[in-house]
Amino acid sequence: MIETLLEVSNLTVKTGKFSLKNISFDLKAEEYLIVLGPTGSGKTILLETLAGLRTLQDGKILLMDQNITHLPPEQRNFGFAYQDSLLYPFLTVKDNILFGAKARGVAGETKIQKRMRQLVEIMNISHLIERYPRNLSGGEKQRVSLARAILTQPSLLLLDEPLSALDPATRQLMKNLLREIHNTERLGIIHVTHDFSEAIQMGTKIIVLNNGSIEQSGAPLDIFFRPASLSLAQFLQGENLIGGTLISQNNQTWFKPSNNEPMLGPLNDSSVNGLEKHKPVVMMIRSGNLFLHRQYDSSQEFISWSAEINHLSFDRTHVDVFCKGNGSWQTSLSLSQWLNLELSEGDLVKLSVKPENCHFISC
C-alpha cells in the first residue's frame, strides 16, 4: 500500500522581505524527496517550517493524517541534521549523538548505546566519540549531526545540505548509508541541496524552489531533461540552449534559430505541444542526447547535420565534444565510445538527435 507520510498544503511563510509562497507537496513513505534550488530560494526556511521552527502565515502540515501544523518542534518527532551541524560545544561527540535519543526516550539505555555504536562505525566516526566538536573538521561535524538525528528514530529526517562538507569518498559512503536507512527503515527523508548531481543520484522525487515558490516538481530525470523554465534549465546546466521560434512548414513543425542558422526539424508533435508558433522559445538538447558519428545515420528517426570538432574536454569517465556547424553544439560521450570513434579536433562529423529529445521552453 502506498502510504502518504507527509502532506503539505499552501504553506506561506514570511520572514523579513522573503516569503515562501503557497508550497504544496506530499511525501510517500517510499519516496526520497529532494528539495533543490539556488542559494536563497527558501530551502532551509521550508525545512525549518516543517520542523516547527518558523511561524507560518497560512497552510497545513499533515503527518500520517495527523494535523501537526501548530505542534511545537519537540512533539513532531522529526530528525534535523543541519548544514552547519549545530552541535553542543560542551558535550563530547558521544553525548551529542546520544542527547536527542535520550531526551526523547526512544529506547532503553542499552539499545540506544548499541545503535549509537553501529552508527558511528558505519559513519566512520567511532574514533572521534570522546572528542569535543571544536576539535572536528566540518565533514566530521556533519556526520555527527546526522548520527544524532538518525538515533532519535524520527518519523521523518530533514537534511539540510548533509553532504556539502564531505570529501568525495566520504560523500559516497554517506549517500550509501542514507539510501540504506531510507530503504531498510522506511524512514521518510527530505534532503535539501543545490547540487543537481546529488539530487539525481539520491532522489526519487524532486521539488525545485525558486524565489520562495515551487517552480517544478517530479521525477529527477523528467526535471533534468525537461526543465519548465529557462532559469531552471540554466541552473541545471542545460547544454545546447538556443533561442528561436517554432514555425510550420508542409504541415510539420520546425525550429528556426534566431541566430540565422539553418532550421532544425521536422519536430515531434509531443515536444512542441502547447507552444505557439512564431513566439520566442528556447530549445535545449542535453549533451547526452546529441549523438556524434563519423557518417550520416540514415535512419529517419533522427535529425542530422554536419559539424566540425572544435574542442575537447576530458574527465574521468566522459569527454565533452564541442562542435561547430549549423551553430555551436556540445555532445558528451563515454571515454570508450570516444576511443572507438578514433576522431580528433578538426575532424568533420555528423551530429544527430531524436526529435523527441529536443526540449522547448517558452520564454
Ligand SMILES: Nc1ncnc2c1ncn2[C@@H]1O[C@H](COP(=O)(O)OP(=O)(O)OP(=O)(O)O)[C@@H](O)[C@H]1O
Ligand atoms: N530570519 C530571517 N530574516 C530575514 N530574512 C531571512 C531570514 N532567514 C532567511 N532569510 C532570507 O530568506 C531567503 C531564503 O533563505 P534560505 O536560508 O531558506 O535559503 P536557501 O535556499 O536555504 O539558501 P542556501 O542554499 O544558501 O542555504 C534568503 O534571502 C535569506 O537571506
